[in-house]
Amino acid sequence: MPPADAPLTREQILVAAEDVLRRFGPAKATVVDVARALGVSHAAVYRHVANKAELRDLIIGRWLEGIMAPLRAIAARPGPAPQRLRQLFDALISVKRRRAADDPELLAAYRTLVGGAKSAVATHVDELVGLTAMVIRAGVEEGTFRKVDPVAAGRAVLSATSRFHHPAHAAEWADPAIDTAYNDVWQLMMDGLCAGQRSG
Amino acid sequence: MPPADAPLTREQILVAAEDVLRRFGPAKATVVDVARALGVSHAAVYRHVANKAELRDLIIGRWLEGIMAPLRAIAARPGPAPQRLRQLFDALISVKRRRAADDPELLAAYRTLVGGAKSAVATHVDELVGLTAMVIRAGVEEGTFRKVDPVAAGRAVLSATSRFHHPAHAAEWADPAIDTAYNDVWQLMMDGLCAGQRSG
Numbered sequence: 001m002p003p004a005d006a007p008l009t010r011e012q013i014l015v016a017a018e019d020v021l022r023r024f025g026p027a028k029a030t031v032v033d034v035a036r037a038l039g040v041s042h043a044a045v046y047r048h049v050a051n052k053a054e055l056r057d058l059i060i061g062r063w064l065e066g067i068m069a070p071l072r073a074i075a076a077r078p079g080p081a082p083q084r085l086r087q088l089f090d091a092l093i094s095v096k097r098r099r100a101a102d103d104p105e106l107l108a109a110y111r112t113l114v115g116g117a118k119s120a121v122a123t124h125v126d127e128l129v130g131l132t133a134m135v136i137r138a139g140v141e142e143g144t145f146r147k148v149d150p151v152a153a154g155r156a157v158l159s160a161t162s163r164f165h166h167p168a169h170a171a172e173w174a175d176p177a178i179d180t181a182y183n184d185v186w187q188l189m190m191d192g193l194c195a196g197q198r199s200g
Numbered sequence: 201m202p203p204a205d206a207p208l209t210r211e212q213i214l215v216a217a218e219d220v221l222r223r224f225g226p227a228k229a230t231v232v233d234v235a236r237a238l239g240v241s242h243a244a245v246y247r248h249v250a251n252k253a254e255l256r257d258l259i260i261g262r263w264l265e266g267i268m269a270p271l272r273a274i275a276a277r278p279g280p281a282p283q284r285l286r287q288l289f290d291a292l293i294s295v296k297r298r299r300a301a302d303d304p305e306l307l308a309a310y311r312t313l314v315g316g317a318k319s320a321v322a323t324h325v326d327e328l329v330g331l332t333a334m335v336i337r338a339g340v341e342e343g344t345f346r347k348v349d350p351v352a353a354g355r356a357v358l359s360a361t362s363r364f365h366h367p368a369h370a371a372e373w374a375d376p377a378i379d380t381a382y383n384d385v386w387q388l389m390m391d392g393l394c395a396g397q398r399s400g
Contacts, residue, residue, distance in 0.1 A: 191392030
C-alpha cells in the first residue's frame with residue numbers, strides 16, 4: 001500500500017493489479033478491486049487508467065515488456081546470425097516455460113485477459129517479428145543466410161516455433177520429447193535459411 | 201434412442217455421448233448421463249464402456265478418427281511428394297477450421313476432454329507424424345526432397361504448423377493474416393526440404 005501522502009503512480013497500480021490477478025483471477029482485475037487492494041479511492045486510480053479495458057491492456061503490456069527486455073539485448077548483440085537467432089528463440093522459450101512453471105495461476109489469468117487485450121498482444125508479436133527479422137537481415141548481409149525477405153522469414157520462424165513458446169501449448173512443455181521436436185523444427189528451418197552447401 | 205428390443209451398440213453409445221457433450225458440455229460426458237440420454241440402464245452402457253475415463257477416450261478417438269480418414273487417402277495418393285505434403289496439411293488445417301467454425305461448443309468441449317484423454321491424442325499425433333513421414337519418404341525416394349530422416353522431418357513439419365491446425369490456436373484462425381503466415385512457414389520448410397538448386 002502506498003504512503004497516504006504520496007501521489008499514486010501508474011506503476012503502483014500495475015503492481016497491485018498483478019497481485020489482485022494472481023490471488024483472485026482475471027474476473028477481479030477491475031479498477032474497483034485494484035483501488036480496494038491499494039486502499040485508495042476509485043477516483044485516484046481513474047486518474048491514471050480510463051477504464052477496465054485500459055487497465056487490462058496495461059497489465060498485459062507490463063507482463064510482455066518483462067519478456068522483451070532480454071530478447072532485445074540478444075538481437076542487438078554482435079556475432080554470427082544463425083547462433084544469435086537460436087539464442088533469441090532459446091531465451092523466448094525459456095522465459096515462457098519459467099513463467100508457466102513458477103506461476104501457473106498468473107499465466108492462466110493472463111491467458112484469459114489476453115483475449116481482450118488485442119492491441120498489447122499485436123504490439124508484442126510485431127516486436128518479436130521485428131527482432132527476428134533484424135537477426136535474419138544481419139545473416140543475409142554477412143552471407144550466413146540466403147537472400148530471403150527478412151520480415152517474411154522472421155514471421156515464419158516465429159509461427160513455426162509457436163508450439164514451444166505460445167502459452168496455449170504450456171501443458172505440452174513438461175513432455176520430455178518437446179526438446180527433440182524443437183530441435184527437429186530448428187534443423188528444418190536452418191536447412192531452409194542457411195546459405196552454402198547442404199549436408200544432405 | 202435405440203429400439204427397446206435391439207441390443208445396444210458401442211456406436212450408439214458414442215453418438216449419444218457426442219450429443220450429450222454438445223448440449224451439456226464436458227462435465228456431463230459420464231456413463232450415467234449417456235445412459236439417461238439413451239433411455240437405457242447404466243448397466244447396459246457399462247457392458248461396452250468400463251468407466252468415465254474409457255468413455256472419454258472413446259469419444260475423443262471417434263472425433264479424431266473422423267479427421268484422419270481423408271488424410272489417409274491423400275497420403276496414399278500417387279503424385280509428386282511436395283504437392284501431396286501441401287495437400288495433406290491443407291486438408292488437416294481445413295477440417296480443423298471447419299469444425300471450429302461450425303461447432304465451436306463441441307470443439308471447446310473436446311478441448312476440455314482432451315486433457316484427460318492422453319492415449320487417444322498420442323495415437324492421433326503418432327498417426328499424423330506417420331502420414332507426414334510416409335509422404336516425405338516418397339519424396340526422398342523420387343528425389344524431390346533431400347535425404348532427410350522422414351520421421352524427424354515429419355515431426356518437424358507437424359510441430360512447425362501447430363499454429364494453423366492445433367485447436368489451442370482456433371481464436372487466431374479468423375485473422376486474415378493467418379494464410380500469409382502459413383505460406384511463409386511452408387516456404388521456409390520447403391526451402392529446407394526440397395532437393396535441387398535454390399532460388400535465393
